Amino acid sequence: MTRANNIAKEHGIGHIERLLAKENPDALIRKKQKRRVGLPDLNNAENRKVVLRFAPNPNGPLTIGHSRGVVVNSKFAEKYNGKLILRFDDTDTKVKPPLLDAYKWIEEDYEWITGRKPDVIIKASERMPIYLKYAQEMISNGFGYVCRCSSKEFKKLRDDGVSSPYRERSIEENLEDWDKMISGDIEEGDAVVRVKTSMEIPNPALRDWPALRIQHRKHPLVGEKYKVWPLLDFQSAIEDHEQGVSHIIRGKDLMDSTRKQKLLYEHFQWEYPETLYWGRVKVFEFGGFSTSGMKNSIMRNEYSGWDDIRLPTIKSLRRRGFNASSLNDFWIDLGLSQKDISISMQTLESFNVKKIDSLTARRSFIREPIEIDLKIEGINPIILKIPNHPENLVEGHREWIIDENNCKIYIEKQDVEKSDKIRLKDFASIKINKKNGNIESMDIIDKRPIVHWLPKNNSRDAILYIPSEKDVLIQEGLLEMKDISEGMICQLERVGFAKIEKIPNTGPIEMIWLHG
């Protein structure tokens, strides 16, 4: 290299290039650093079966935040032709008790996001015998022990780096207490099983960490069968090994979890999976939210349910008409970084617009309608064929008929106030005089504003529900009622995308706002 630089000084860089071209053409390629697209490569993924897992707590349906885990894990599984396990980490009955319905909801949300079923579904609560077996093994081999300190007492010991008085008891004594825990003879909080690590580890979080605790509460799936339940770090570690998980992708708040679990794996002499982390995600529009917080708000009737259009749940996104593949694109674009990030729904919406613009029919929706009488002498009747999509990407068209009996139309108040000369989109340039409209030309004759409009005989009352931070805004108006159906997503011209949710026999059509 030094030699090359000297040559460059004397003969110029061109000389080097010529030399290299002769001697080592490869050195000239790969100069420009390329932009990586999509997911990065996984470490240590060749020559082995890639097994990943997505492990939510079934205490509510999936949120936007969860969807990152679903997308990233499933895309990696796809990339490496591996498999993805959906695992319900439901071993807590006290702080975040499982919600029976949530198991089903999560499976539905998962399928909606990925478009397929998970390869394996595991419910931790149904795998209890395995966890208890390993716990017993741990105690029998002397690398786990029953500690009867209170959590407060242990916290003090841990912070001071002092061993628990129960740490050096005999295996027999430990097994005796273990049996009492199992049989329910020890009350909640009076004993815990710890993994023996070391009290001298610099990181206090890793010192003799708790693996199982006592819970005498009823579990919605397995009832009161078990008195001792594993904590996440233990349960997850055991299950990952049982399932042959090769790669774990988790939040960086779980970095200490990895370290704890590695110490456990050393005891068992297992090989720990490759681990990747991502940072915290905040969604601008939603700020801080938690599943349990949402649950409480719903119970207080602040929201209509988990699919309330103001909530950051997958159910809500589905209801509003988001496309699952834009959610996938969105997360893949964000990729994996350990940075804590703030994202905006705007970005997701932009992905979604690109995805659905070519799929959605155009319809007219007039807010604050003003009725105008069109003067149509001489050109009567008029049959307008307006395509469903300006580039005909959605087949078909709507037919609007205007004749002497049907010459009343609606225009938005705002547009009428803006100018008396306006262009009715797809139709004619008119001049408005009070409540009358005179057609000046069928052609575009000037730069007058182009507005959307609607013949009276094609219109029907409609309500557009728009989610706003805390409220649902209500926009009343008149909707074009040609070829619409419940569940249909359309672009309301000059307004934005919306989903038609309900077409009742009487009363206004109900629509939900998607995005602009």
Add this chain to the structure above:
RNA sequence: GCUCGUGUGGUGUAGUUCGGUCCAUCAUGCCGCCCUUUCGAGGCGGCGACCCGGGUUCAAAUCCCGGCACGAGCACCA
């Protein structure tokens, strides 16, 4: 307090492993223009960043040291 992690435009990202066409990628956002019978979509152009300070080097976003900022863990929650 102890431990761990992260700093690239308003936001998110690529590049950092292995220093060199990087006066830094792409997207989103914002601004302007064009096109279009939508304020949508599309096209074009513009705005805007390597946390700070040293060091090594011909050369630093990239390596080293020291700051600073932000975040997380230290639960018998997940």
